[in-house]
Amino acid sequence: MATSVFARLPGFRDFPPEDFALRTHICEAWRRVSRRYGFLEYDGPPLEPMELYVQKSGGEIVDQLYSFVDKGNREVSLRPEMTPSLARILGARSRGMSKPIRWFSLPQLFRYERQQRGRLKEHFQWNVDVVGEAGLAADAEILAVAIDGLRELGLTSEDFVARVSDRGLVQMLLGTLGVPEDAVAAALAVADKLGRTPEVSVRERLVADMGFPDDLAERILEVFLAPSLEDLDAQLCSNRQVSERIESFREFLARLDAMGLGEYVEVDLKIVRGLAYYTGVVFELFDRKGELRAICGGGRYDKLLELVGGEPLPATGFGMGDVVLGELLADRGLVPTFRRELDYFVVAVSPEERPEALRIAQTLRESGKSVAYSLREQSVVKQMKAAGREGASVVLILGPDELERGCLVARDMTSGEEREVVLSDLM
RNA sequence: GUGGGCGUAGCUCAGUUGGUUAGAGCGCCGGGUUGUGGUCCCGGAGGUCGCCGGUUCAAAUCCGGUCGUCCACCCCA
Numbered sequence: 209m210a211t212s213v214f215a216r217l218p219g220f221r222d223f224p225p226e227d228f229a230l231r232t233h234i235c236e237a238w239r240r241v242s243r244r245y246g247f248l249e250y251d252g253p254p255l256e257p258m259e260l261y262v263q264k265s266g267g268e269i270v271d272q273l274y275s276f277v278d279k280g281n282r283e284v285s286l287r288p289e290m291t292p293s294l295a296r297i298l299g300a301r302s303r304g305m306s307k308p309i310r311w312f313s314l315p316q317l318f319r320y321e322r323q324q325r326g327r328l329k330e331h332f333q334w335n336v337d338v339v340g341e342a343g344l345a346a347d348a349e350i351l352a353v354a355i356d357g358l359r360e361l362g363l364t365s366e367d368f369v370a371r372v373s374d375r376g377l378v379q380m381l382l383g384t385l386g387v388p389e390d391a392v393a394a395a396l397a398v399a400d401k402l403g404r405t406p407e408v409s410v411r412e413r414l415v416a417d418m419g420f421p422d423d424l425a426e427r428i429l430e431v432f433l434a435p436s437l438e439d440l441d442a443q444l445c446s447n448r449q450v451s452e453r454i455e456s457f458r459e460f461l462a463r464l465d466a467m468g469l470g471e472y473v474e475v476d477l478k479i480v481r482g483l484a485y486y487t488g489v490v491f492e493l494f495d496r497k498g499e500l501r502a503i504c505g506g507g508r509y510d511k512l513l514e515l516v517g518g519e520p521l522p523a524t525g526f527g528m529g530d531v532v533l534g535e536l537l538a539d540r541g542l543v544p545t546f547r548r549e550l551d552y553f554v555v556a557v558s559p560e561e562r563p564e565a566l567r568i569a570q571t572l573r574e575s576g577k578s579v580a581y582s583l584r585e586q587s588v589v590k591q592m593k594a595a596g597r598e599g600a601s602v603v604l605i606l607g608p609d610e611l612e613r614g615c616l617v618a619r620d621m622t623s624g625e626e627r628e629v630v631l632s633d634l635m
Numbered sequence: 636g637u638g639g640g641c642g643u644a645g646c647u648c649a650g651u652u653g654g655u656u657a658g659a660g661c662g663c664c665g666g667g668u669u670g671u672g673g674u675c676c677c678g679g680a681g682g683u684c685g686c687c688g689g690u691u692c693a694a695a696u697c698c699g700g701u702c703g704u705c706c707a708c709c710c711c712a
């Protein structure tokens with residue numbers, strides 16, 4: 209492929225109309241679902257102080273920031289995620305707002321990292337958050353929105369699944385097992401590996417790298433690999449704090465069942481999420497075939513708003529990117545075929561009819577119809593071909609004979625049927 | 636960041652062990668058609684074979700570098 213003088217930056221996308229149509233298709237579905245659940249749309253600046261991310265995300269995210277020093281000598285970064293901006297925006301105004309706050313956004317996000325399939329330097333992400341409600345009803349509502357976003361696009365429980373966990377519960381379980389508090393984060397990181405690394409090598413890592421005794425490593429794995437809450441060691445759950453936490457987690461699951469979404473939800477304590485600020489329920493949505501990376505991830509982050517200097521408010525939300533989702537839709541044949549559409553194409557047989565043709569075109573446009581015509585004087589054949597290419601459903605043909613009688617020919621481009629229309633009727 | 640595959644027309648690709656002027660289909664433009672599209676027929680434009688360098692009488696083809704892209708690892712908005 210010839211390299212043009214101005215090549216696109218690697219990891220960024222152009223959206224010619226054929227591709228823009230898919231983006232619109234996805235974004236409109238997201239908006240419809242958001243509004244159906246009573247969420248309001250907001251946005252913020254794509255560029256933020258770098259500090260906003262450094263402060264709460266820690267090392268790894270910072271390495272991937274698309275950041276630079278601006279002309280005012282400020283360290284700035286293109287936003288890698290929306291949640292810190294949301295926290296900042298609410299920090300300034302949440303005190304005066306009625307709770308819970310239900311907001312959504314469709315920001316374009318950036319990261320500086322080598323691209324791969326499903327992972328570019330830029331993507332659009334649907335962000336939905338409930339702020340100011342600590343109960344798990346909010347978490348259930350959030351997950352329901354995420355699931356419905358995918359259903360709205362034609363995906364079913366055969367196509368995707370939501371794996372849910374409770375980071376707080378997992379921490380309690382690890383604590384009960386005797387994992388020291390400062391080792392919990394590392395243990396969670398190891399759990400994250402269990403999805404794609406053989407169990408044996410994960411156990412080895414727990415023992416060799418982290419210095420856990422064999423039997424503790426074994427019991428940690430049992431927790432993460434439990435196929436359901438019922439399979440957790442009964443002795444572990446006899447701890448009152450733990451059993452209460454499990455009970456509320458069950459309530460969360462029961463709510464999703466009641467909403468008719470049970471078939472989309474599976475408990476999986478290996479789900480921990482990479483970001484440091486999650487505190488409770490966390491979830492990720494995956495394609496059932498397991499061919500793609502996570503389509504969506506989210507969870508509860510009760511400390512973040514306070515951390516960014518706002519009112520201490522509990523919050524829960526998710527982010528869903530357009531790239532992986534687009535691949536899944538393509539794989540399942542759910543990408544609508546792009547076609548041009550036009551209500552009318554006006555054909556002037558000779559230049560003499562042009563003024564009348566323009567008048568008709570404008571009148572139709574004023575009434576809300578989409579109308580086009582040839583911008584050059586062309587033969588009727590060429591004008592007809594153009595009408596076909598542009599997807600006109602009706603072609604209005606103005607010739608000297610018809611005009612003299614105050615009418616024109618309307619040709620239905622699907623059936624090929626033609627009929628005479630009196631000009632005054634059309635207006 | 637590390638390792639590997641790939642890079643020929645707008646798109647999908649073909650191109651013999653290195654050998655004249657690099658091809659096809661689709662698309663695009665024009666004509667058949669100065670009052671009727673889609674189909675069909677005819678014609679045309681479009682490529683410094685990603686880029687730079689090397690080997691050779693001769694390079695799309697072999698070698699090196701570089702850029703892009705894809706895959707794996709790392710990790711994950």
